[in-house]
Amino acid sequence: GEDVEQSLFLSVREGDSSVINCTYTDSSSTYLYWYKQEPGAGLQLLTYIFSNMDMKQDQRLTVLLNKKDKHLSLRIADTQTGDSAIYFCAEIPKNDYKLSFGAGTTVTVRA
């Protein structure tokens, strides 16, 4: 199976919270990332979390990490139409520098 798995689609109403989930397999991962890709653009680093943290908050974004279950989530509060994009989860294993990406979750924000 894939090293990093995400659900492919998420639809959310404007103003609601979005939660994007990700599972990974490498327990030695040191960093875990969320990248955002808007239409016609490359990937943009949104936020990242060190593996020794459980939570990181950055304005409307909250990242939760459950190392025991190898589960990472991204919560977007007060979702806006500009949040419509593909969100990629990625990990970088210990003693490596190469990111391993998931297939991306397409988030659609409806009015």
Add this chain to the structure above:
Amino acid sequence: ETGVTQTPRHLVMGMTNKKSLKCEQHLGHNAMYWYKQSAKKPLELMFVYNFKEQTENNSVPSRFSPECPNSSHLFLHLHTLQPEDSALYLCASSQVGGEKLFFGSGTQLSVL
């Protein structure tokens, strides 16, 4: 603007053509990468260059040939491609050992 520029943005080529993709970074990074993005599949790492030296080649077919003349420029030379090679090709850069990648906007390639 991420500091990583890719050209062209779009490319259509026949299976017998030869073309090149170009990537340039203005971030002072010393590692550059080529990724392939196909719909609903994880990004596939193709090549990695650290300090102009190729350090990774993920079993990429020889019809893809990378070139890194210096730390700021990266090329991907294409020849005799197949229709299944149609995808978005993304360039990225980072500091060697750094944990953050900066991506270009990609070249959308269609092979007819």
